[in-house]
Amino acid sequence: MPWVKPYRWRIAYGLLCVVLSTAMFSWLPTLIRHALDAMAAGAPLRDILKTAATMVGVTLGMAVFRFQMREILNGVSRIIEHDLREDLFAHLARLDPGWYGRTRTGELMAKLTNDIGAVRMAVGPAIMYLTNTIFGGVFALSFMIAISPRLTLIALAPMIVLPLITLRLGKAIHDRFERVQARFGDLTTLVQEHLSGLRIIRAYRQEDAEQRRFDDISRDYLERNVALVRLNAMMGPSFTFFAGLGAAAVLGFGGAQVVAGTISVGAFVAFGLYLANLTWPLIALGWVTSLFQRGAASMTRLLDILDATPAVADPAPPRVAVPLPPTSGGRGITLEHVRFAYPAREGETPREVLQDISVTVPPGATLGIVGATGSGKSTLLELIPRLADVTGGRVLIDGVDVRDIPLAVLRQEIGFVPQESLLFSETLATNLGYGSENPDDARWASEVAQLRETIEGFPGGWDTMLGERGINLSGGQKQRASLARALARRPSVVILDDALSAVDTHTEAAILRELRHALAGRTAIIASHRITAIRDANWILVLDEGRVAEQGTHDELLRRQGRYWTLLRRQQLEDEIEGDPAGRPEEPALRSG
């Protein structure tokens, strides 16, 4: 209803056109009756021509209204489809990573295409044909009763079962259609994952296995569709059969009445035509039912998206939005006894991946975070721009809880470089200038990220297209582009999540040098596997299984000869082995070291 409501008057006019065209259509048999009876009574030709002219006029009027009803109602259904799609798309942008973790992309694609289409058919053509059916039926029935109530009863007796068939088949169609759509979601998911994992599939020589997996789902989809087709196919013939029985009864009883002279030939012919007029809407009713059932099944699937509430949202009561104080440099960040657990599946208890983390980063300072794989570095960083919310404790920016800052304001302040760099299939200029206003900022940022020469070395320069139908950057180039994109917005807080892991140590050192210069005055939080990336930070956190194992400056941590020191030793050893052409990482020397 919310999507239909804005167009209610237009829809009402469209439906009026349906009613008017149906009324005119229902007038025609009566005109034929008059003509036939007039001919039988030997009326002058002029009278018959007059009836014929009226029929032409009525048909023309009917044509005009039919055109309008289709144009308006089908047109409005397209507009509603558009509005619904826009709302879905906008809602998808608000949903949090946790929701996406539970939802398959292919399924979403199926919903945004196929299901919206089914909803459109229900709000457009189905409503139009339903109105046509109701009014066509009522008009035809009234004329039939006016001609002969007895004959009408005889004609309708076999049709009593039709509503029952509609109900039974309708329910079955609804269920089967939902199954078909769900399978279509599986199919799109498979194709989407197949396409994005093509390299891996080839490398593991899994083409045949993937083909089999696809065949299985595709065959099942086919079978479910065929089952649906069978139901739809049953609708028409069963309606026609029972309507046909009615027609046969009318022919028998009515024919006898004509022979006996109790009704005129004109009235009998008109009655037959009205019965046909009644039959077609009834047959259409089966189809309309199927359209509504499909639309309802699809709308239920769309509501799964629309009813999902984002776990991370703008401050709402009891919270009050608090503006951030103006700043020309960085902002202070404080974590107070922060805890975090990812939502667990049903029946499982959530496992805390961050436990009691407290640290203060003054404005303009750099915090380094190191720790083994899975120690919680990425999770910790994601709590600052609220990609997820803490499950205990608080994250503060300049003393304000991040949950009290409007999301747009908060995220404007933060330049986030995720672990996996994703660039859009656009030009380099568009990618690097994403979200920033001044094109010069992108150029400046490309210099900091040591990417300017690479970009200007491409034949297309800044206008080089990336991704599909464009060039593909190397892993390190992608990371640098992603870093430049974050810096170009000149945020007051820069967060790097292992953002230089694919860059060689030499380039990393050059980037970090430039970065220190570029970040002067801004706050930075840098997580990395490699100590080289964070050794110059003002403060360093060493994470271990979600807890702070150690913290301090580089020198303090070295003096302590604890975890940090061990980590550094190990990495130095690795670098030495990698630097030595004879050394291979799998050699036992490293394992024991």
Ligand SMILES: Nc1ncnc2c1ncn2[C@@H]1O[C@H](COP(=O)(O)OP(=O)(O)OP(=O)(O)O)[C@@H](O)[C@H]1O
């Ligand atoms: N979406 C998720 N749902 C459930 N658990 C998750 C999710 N993402 C990460 N985890 C778990 O949280 C823990 C911390 O993961 P996180 O990605 O923060 O570690 P990390 O230190 O950044 O690791 P890496 O250096 O390998 O990137 C891990 O045990 C991981 O299995």
